[in-house]
Amino acid sequence: MDPLFGGDSSNVRHGSFSNPTGPPPPYESVITDSASHSIMQAAPEHQAAAPGSGMQAGAAAANGSSSAGGGPAYSSDFEIVVADPVKQGEGVSAYVSYKVRTTTRLPQYNRPSCEVIRRFRDFVHLEGQLAEKHKGVILPPLPEKNAVQKFQMSQEFIEDRRRALQVFLNRVAAHPVLAKSASLQLFLEATEDTWAVEMARGQAAAAGAAAGGGPKKRLEDAVGWIKGLGAAATNIVGSSSRATDTAEDPEYIKVRDYLVALESHLSEAHRQAARLTAKEVELGEATLEFGQALERLGRLEEGNVSEAFSQMSSRSAELVAARRKGCEALAARFEAPLKEAVRSVRAVTAVCTDRALALATHMAAKHEVDAKKVRWAKLRGTPGSPQDKLTEAEREVSEAEERLRSSKIAYEELVATMTEELNRWQKERAADMAALLRDFALAQASMASEGVRAWSGLLAELQAVQGAAPAVAAAPATAT
Template identity: 50%
Template sequence: MDPPPYESVLEDHGTNRYFATVSAVRKEFEIEVTEPVKHGEGVAAYVSYKVRTKTTHGAYAAPFHEVVRRFRDFAWLHDKLVEKNKGCIVPPLPEKSAVQKYTMATDFIDQRRRALQVFVNRVASHPVLKDSAELATFLQANEEAWMLEIAKWQAETNAQHRPVTAAAAWFKSLQHSAQSLVSGRADEIQEDAEYIKIRDYVNSLEAHLNEAHRQAARLQRKEADFGTALSEFAAAAEALGKQDNEGPMRAAFGCLFSRAGEVAALSRGRSEAMAADFAAPLKEYARTIKSVQAAMADRAAALTAYSQAKSDLDNKKVRLAKLRGTPGLKEDKIAETEREVNEADQRLRNAKLGYETIRETMREELNRFQKERAVEMSGLLRDFALAQARHSAEQAKAWGELLRDIQSTAPVNA
C-alpha cells in the first residue's frame, strides 16, 4: 500500500484534494496539532498545542482524545521511541532554534506546528511505532499522568550522564580495536556488502537533500521578493498616473496598478505555498536522513558489541586452555575461569541476537523508507510542477487583462 502524500499529514479543512486518499490509507489515526498558545516571554517562552486524535486502534480507551502538549512533550515521544525501537527509523522532530524561540514570530510558530503534526502522523502511520505504548501515552494521558511521566523522564535523563557513557563506549571500542591489532586478528564479523552500499548512498543523499532544500528556499524567497518589488512598482505607477489629471495616461496607469497588484498578490501567495508545500517537505526529508543515520548507528553499535563479545570469549577460551595446561593449578581457579567462559558465551549469544534483530529490523525499515520516499518525492515534484504551471497561467491571465485594459483606454488618433 502506498504511503499517504505529504500534505495528508497536515490538516484537512474539507478542501484538500487528497482527502479521499487519506481516508483510504490512514485507517487507524487522524491526528491534528492545532491552536498554538504562547506562554511567557524571552528564553522562558514556550508554545502549547492541542493535539486532537481520532482513532480506531484497539489499544485506545476512546475513539477521540484531546490533550495539550508542548515541544518538550513531542521530544519525549521521539526520544522514547528511539530508545525502545533500536534499528527503527523514527520520524524526526523539527530543529530547535534559540533565536526563533526567543522572538516567537507567528510564522515560526505555525511552521513548527505543521512540522510537529507531520512528525506525530508519521509515527502513527509507522507499522511498528503506531502500536507503541509511548504513542498511546502521548495521545491520551491526562495532565496529571503526563506531568508525572515527564518528571520521571527528566530524572532518568539527568541520571544517565550521556556524555560520560558515550566517552566510555568510545574508549571501550578503541581498546577492542587495539587488542585486535596487537593480536594480529581483524574482526571476523563484517557488514553485508549490499548494506554498505545503502549506507554510503544514505550518507551522500543527506548533502543532496540539504542542497535541494536550500535552493527551494531560495526560489521561494525570490518569488516573495518579486511580489514585493511588483507591488512597489505598481504603487509608483499609480502615483505617476495621477500626474495626468483625467487624461488617458491616468487611466492606463490605474489599470497597471490594479493588475500588477493582482500579480504581486499571486506571487506572495505562491511564495507562502512553496514554503509550506515544497521547501518544508524537502527539509523534512533531509531531517529524516538523520533518523536513518541514527538507526544505522544503532546497528553499528550492535555489531561492535557482537564483535567485542566474540573477541572477549576467544580471549577467555585461550586463557582457560593455558590454565588447563598448567600443572599443579588449583581446580577452583580453573572452575572460576570456566564460569567466566560460560558467561562470556552467554553475552556473545545475547549480542548476536541483538545484532541480528536490528539487522532484520533495518532490512524492513530501509525497504519501507526507500519505497515511501520514492513515492512521496515523485508526488512532491508532480505537485510542484502543477502548481507552477497554474501560477504561471494565472499571471499570464492578469497580464493579458492588463493589455486589454490599456488597449481600451488608449487615445484614438484623429
C-alpha cells in the same frame, strides 16, 4: 550468519561514510535482487500504506498536502492535527504550546477522539521513547532545534514547526509498528497531569543514568571497554574507513554511500528551493513597489492616461496578492518537504549507526570469549592451579559466552528490522518525491496562470481606455 547479507557477522566491520563526489547513484543501483537476502526487496503486504479515507484526507488537508497523489502517508486509523500554537512566557524561557487533536478507530484507545496540550520537548520525549523501544526502526524526523529562531519566535517559525510536528505525528501513526506503540498512545491521550508525571519519570531516569546507573552508563562503559580491547577492537569501531570498507559487505556499502550522497544532494536541493522561494517573494515585492510607483505617476496625469495608470496599479496589486499565496504554497509544499527529506535521511543513518554499535558490541563480546578461554586453558595447563581459580575462570567463560549469544541475537534482530525498514522507507520516499515534484509544478503553473490572467485583463482594460480616447484634431494646412 548475518541475516541482512548472509555473511558471518564477526567478519563485518563498519567504517565512516565516504563523501559524495558526484550526483547520487541511481535508485536502482542500490537494489539487490538476491533471492535470499535483499536490502530493497518488495515490502510485505501488511507494510503497505493504508488506502485513503475521509480521516486520511482530513489530516492531509490540514497539513497542506494530499496523500492521494503519493504525498506523505497517513493512516486510515488516525486523524491527527497539531493546531492553535500559543506562545507561553517571555525571553529565554518562552515556549510554544500546541493543541494535539486525535481521532482514531483503534480499539485500545480509551476514547475515539481526544485533545491534549503539548510543547516541543514533549515531542522530543516521545521520539526518544520510540527510539529506545524500537531498535532498527527508522523514526520519522522531528524538526531541528533552533535556539535563534526559538528566541525570536516569529510567526513563520512557529507555523513551520507546527506543520513539521503534525507531519511527524501522522507519519508515526502511519507506521505499521509505531502506530501500536504504548508511548504514542500515552502521548496522544494522556491528560496534562498524567503526562507531567511521565516527563518527570523520564527526567529522573536520565538523571540516574548521568549519575552512574541506567542504560546510558552501561553503554558508556561498553564503549570504553571496547576501546580498551586493543588493535582488533580499534578496527571494529572504524579507525580506518578504508580497512573497514574492505571487510564490509559490498551491498551494505552501496546503501551507506547512497545515503551519504542522497543527504548531500537533498541538502543542496533544499538550499536552492529556499533561494527560489526567496526570489519569488522578492519578485512579488518588486511588483508591488512597481504598482505603487505607477499609481503615484498616474496622479500627475488626467483623463484616459490617468485611468490607464490606475488600472495597471490595481492589476499589479492583484498579482502581488496571488503571488504571495503562491509563495506560501511553494514554501509549504516544496521547500518544507525537501527539508524534511534531509532529516529523514539522517534518521536512516542513525539506524545505521545503531547497527554498527550493535555489531561492535557483538564482536567485542566474541573477543572477550576468546580471551577468557585462553586464560582458562592456561590455568588448566598449569600444574597446581587452585581449584577455585579454575572454577572462577570456567564461570567467566560461561558468562562471556552468554553475553556473546545475547549480543548476536540483538544484532540480528536489529538488522532484520532494519532490512524491512529500509524497504518501507524507500517506497515512502519515492512516493514523497513524486508528490513533491507534482506540487512544485502545480505551484509554478498556478502562479503563471494568475500572472497571465491579471495582465490579460489589464490589456483588455487598456484597449478599452484607448478606444474611448477622443480623436486628436488634425493640424490646419499651412499655405505654401
